Structures are given as structure tokens and as C-alpha cells.
Amino acid sequence: MFDKVLIANRGEIAVRINRACQELGISTVAIHSEADADSMHVRIADESVCIGPNPVNKSYLNTHSIIAACEITGAQAVHPGYGFLSENASFSKMLEDHKLIFIGPNHSHISAMGDKIQAKKIMNEFGVPTVPGSDKAIESEKDAINISKDIGYPVLIKASAGGGGRGMKVVNDEKELKQSLPIIKQEALSFFGNDSVYIEKFIDSPRHIEVQVICDSHGNFLHLHERDCSVQRRNQKVLEEALAPGIEDEKKDELFQICISAMEKMQYLGLGTLEFLYENGEFYFMEMNTRLQVEHPITEMLTRIDLVREQICVAHGEKIFTNQDNIKPLGHSIECRINAENSSDFKPSVGTIGLFHPPAGNGIRLDTFIYSGYKVPHYYDNLLAKLIATGRTRNHAIKRALRSLNEMVIDGIDTNIDLHKKILSSEEFRKGSVSINWLENNISSL
Numbered sequence: 001m002f003d004k005v006l007i008a009n010r011g012e013i014a015v016r017i018n019r020a021c022q023e024l025g026i027s028t029v030a031i032h033s034e035a036d037a038d039s040m041h042v043r044i045a046d047e048s049v050c051i052g053p054n055p056v057n058k059s060y061l062n063t064h065s066i067i068a069a070c071e072i073t074g075a076q077a078v079h080p081g082y083g084f085l086s087e088n089a090s091f092s093k094m095l096e097d098h099k100l101i102f103i104g105p106n107h108s109h110i111s112a113m114g115d116k117i118q119a120k121k122i123m124n125e126f127g128v129p130t131v132p133g134s135d136k137a138i139e140s141e142k143d144a145i146n147i148s149k150d151i152g153y154p155v156l157i158k159a160s161a162g163g164g165g166r167g168m169k170v171v172n173d174e175k176e177l178k179q180s181l182p183i184i185k186q187e188a189l190s191f192f193g194n195d196s197v198y199i200e201k202f203i204d205s206p207r208h209i210e211v212q213v214i215c216d217s218h219g220n221f222l223h224l225h226e227r228d229c230s231v232q233r234r235n236q237k238v239l240e241e242a243l244a245p246g247i248e249d250e251k252k253d254e255l256f257q258i259c260i261s262a263m264e265k266m267q268y269l270g271l272g273t274l275e276f277l278y279e280n281g282e283f284y285f286m287e288m289n290t291r292l293q294v295e296h297p298i299t300e301m302l303t304r305i306d307l308v309r310e311q312i313c314v315a316h317g318e319k320i321f322t323n324q325d326n327i328k329p330l331g332h333s334i335e336c337r338i339n340a341e342n343s344s345d346f347k348p349s350v351g352t353i354g355l356f357h358p359p360a361g362n363g364i365r366l367d368t369f370i371y372s373g374y375k376v377p378h379y380y381d382n383l384l385a386k387l388i389a390t391g392r393t394r395n396h397a398i399k400r401a402l403r404s405l406n407e408m409v410i411d412g413i414d415t416n417i418d419l420h421k422k423i424l425s426s427e428e429f430r431k432g433s434v435s436i437n438w439l440e441n442n443i444s445s446l
């Protein structure tokens with residue numbers, strides 16, 4: 001096993017990764033910007049290195065400083081967490097060139113899945129259901145018109161280097177297509193440095209269902225069932241749950257087998273999540289994330305597998321400790337993302353945490369890095385904590401989540417705790433199976 005791992009992240013996920021490392025007997029190196037010197041992930045790590053000033057491009061995205069920190073401390077591997085450099089193929093390659101292990105998939109898979117056209121093409125070839133549309137970049141306006149005619153309006157123009165909702169435009173007819181195509185290409189070029197776009201049938205009220213996979217270098221390609229991440233606002237997940245309510249097991253099992261066989265054909269390594277749109281009983285591949293996800297704890301609670309521990313072990317060349325037959329999810333788990341945000345305009349809020357009282361009790365897990373007296377910096381994302389409530393049934397998990405939200409005290413800063421209470425109390429949500437548009441369409445009447 002590794003002796004020392006550098007955690008190239010901050011906040012709650014750095015605390016979470018530190019736990020898995022220290023339980024494996026691995027010594028941990030935290031990196032931090034100047035503003036994060038007093039952050040919890042620094043305090044609990046075995047050692048820490050200040051890698052630069054506060055802006056992310058000078059600190060948590062500063063690949064040279066991070067590699068230098070590995071050399072100074074003797075870390076043999078880097079865990080990127082999520083966001084930041086976690087899907088940066090060139091960083092993964094740089095580590096390899098410096099004889100350091102990137103705890104994640106091979107950089108060739110990171111770049112293949114980062115190119116949404118290539119990802120779709122690969123999945124198509126492997127028999128994964130994808131959204132009807134072009135499987136290559138649009139070459140001309142005429143090309144776009146013909147493809148759109150074939151699939152039928154409304155269509156979605158998507159940037160190949162996009163993802164997470166950026167670089168997309170719905171068009172309802174040929175006139176709009178002609179107007180929008182050059183604009184979205186220009187946006188793609190300025191946002192992602194790559195102007196290639198593709199076109200898909202627009203699916204107007206899907207659910208967002210994702211399948212967790214874990215693969216080792218000994219021929220084991222396992223799935224850890226699915227998560228429903230449809231409760232989103234402006235492409236930001238707000239609340240996630242497992243398993244997905246209201247989808248028959250046979251339909252899900254069929255999808256799991258397709259996902260696993262695609263991973264086998266790819267010879268994928270490590271954790272991965274295949275994201276699908278789900279509408280009228282059909283799954284459509286959207287994209288694949290080649291990293292640990294924010295919402296991984298709900299899968300951990302149902303399968304009782306420590307995903308980060310397994311991710312580190314398979315990166316070290318070990319076998320996954322279990323097999324598919326032993327993975328039997330039990331109960332229902334809901335994750336509420338507790339953000340530092342204004343409840344009226346959702347703008348990030350900053351301040352110093354006053355009294356902080358975390359919830360606890362049966363079935364409650366709080367992944368967080370905040371503490372009383374902590375000054376929340378404004379440089380980074382506004383996720384403060386993830387409340388994970390697990391129960392025997394979905395209703396039980398909902399009740400536990402509500403009980404915990406009532407118990408939780410985070411003074412000194414605005415949060416979205418009230419929004420979570422409204423979501424969990426709403427009839428529509430309790431019925432299950434809301435679409436990705438539900439929260440935005442109903443937020444003012446919740």
C-alpha cells in the first residue's frame with residue numbers, strides 16, 4: 001500500500017479522503033491556499049504544504065506546485081477528489097511522467113470521456129443506449145440542418161468539450177438553428193478552447209439517473225447500482241438519492257449489465273459514473289464522469305462499501321475486496337447538499353460560523369469541514385456540508401433527513417437548509433420520480 005498520499009483538494013472531500021487514507025495506514029499530505037491555512041483538512045492531515053495564493057488557478061489548479069509538494073514530502077500518489085484536476089488528463093499524464101500515481105483512471109480514458117462526441121461514439125459502439133443525434137462534430141450549417149431534420153425539432157446543440165450543462169442550446173426550428181449555431185460555436189471556443197459541437201434530440205423533461213461502477217486491474221468490473229440526481233437547480237445538484245424510485249428492477253439490471261460490459265471493453269480502471277437521461281421508460285447515455293462524485297456517500301451507505309478506500313486500493317493494483325453477488329443495496333439514502341447561500345437569491349454567502357451543531361443519531365452522516373469560528377472564504381465553491389440520511393425505506397430516509405435538518409445549527413452564515421426542508425416536505429417530491437425541471441419550475445411555490 002502507498003506510504004504517503006497527497007490530497008489535491010479542499011473542503012469536505014479532502015476531509016473524507018483523509019479518513020480513508022488514515023484508516024488504510026497511509027500518511028496524508030494536505031495542500032492549501034493561504035486562505036485555507038486554518039481549514040479542517042489541513043488540521044487533520046499528517047502534514048501540509050501551502051501551495052499558493054487564494055485564486056484556484058494559483059493554488060488548487062497549480063499543477064507545478066502540487067507536483068513540487070509531492071517531491072518535497074515524498075508522496076507517492078495524488079488523490080484529486082472531484083472538481084479541480086480530477087478530470088484533467090494532462091495532469092494525470094504529468095504525474096505519470098514524474099513517477100507519481102494518479103488515483104483515478106488512465107489518462108486516455110479521462111480524455112476520451114472528456115470529449116462528449118468521442119464518449120458518445122464509444123458508448124454507442126459498446127451498445128450503451130444514447131440520445132438520437134449526430135455521433136460526430138457538425139461540419140457545416142447544411143450538416144446541422146440535415147441532422148436536425150432527421151431527428152426532428154426541438155434539438156439540442158452541445159459543445160463537445162462542454163459538460164455539466166455548459167455549452168448547450170435548445171433550438172426549435174431551422175431558423176433558430178441557423179442563428180444559434182455560430183453563437184454556440186463561438187461560446188464553445190471561448191469557454192473550452194474547442195468549437196466543435198454536436199446535435200441531439202432534446203429530451204424535455206427527463207430524470208437524471210447515474211450508474212456507479214468500480215473496476216480493478218484483475219478483471220473485476222462491478223456496478224454499485226444507481227443514484228437519482230434529478231433535483232437540480234441551474235445544473236447544480238441540490239439533493240440526490242439512492243436508489244432511484246419508481247423504476248423496475250429488470251430495466252435497471254439490463255442497464256447495469258450494459259454498463260459493466262462497456263467498462264470491460266474499455267478495460268476501465270477505478271471509479272466511474274455513467275450519467276443517463278431517463279424518460280418514458282428509456283435510458284439515454286449523457287456523459288461519463290471519470291472521478292469520485294460529490295454524491296458517492298449515498299451509494300456507500302446502501303452497499304456498505306467505502307468507495308474511496310476501494311478507489312485507493314485499486315489504484316495501488318489491488319483487487320476489489322468484494323464481488324457482484326455480494327453487493328446488495330439495503331434501504332434508501334438521501335444526500336442534501338448544504339450550501340452557504342442566500343435563501344432568496346441563492347447568491348453565495350460568506351461569514352464566520354457561529355454556533356455549529358451537527359445532527360447525529362441513527363442513519364445520519366454529515367460530511368463536512370466547518371467548525372464554530374471557521375471563516376468561510378469566498379474564493380471557492382459554497383458547499384459547507386453533505387447531510388446523508390439513510391433509512392429502511394424512502395419515507396424513513398425522508399423523515400430522518402427532516403429531523404436532522406431541524407436539529408442542525410449553522411449560525412453566522414446563510415444556508416439552504418430551509419430549501420431542503422421544503423423539498424423533502426413537498427407532496428410531489430414525496431411521490432418520487434420528479435424530473436430535472438421540477439425544482440426550478442416549483443421553487444417559488446414550495
Ligand code: MV4
Nearest residue numbers: 131156163164165200201202203208232235436
Ligand atoms: C440533455 C438534456 C436534454 N436532452 N441532452 C445537462 C448537462 C449535461 N450533463 C447534459 N445535460 C443535458 N443534456 C438532451 N439530448 C438536458 C440536459 C440537462 C440536464 C441533464 C441532467 C440534469 C440536469 C440538467 C439540467 C439542464 C439540462
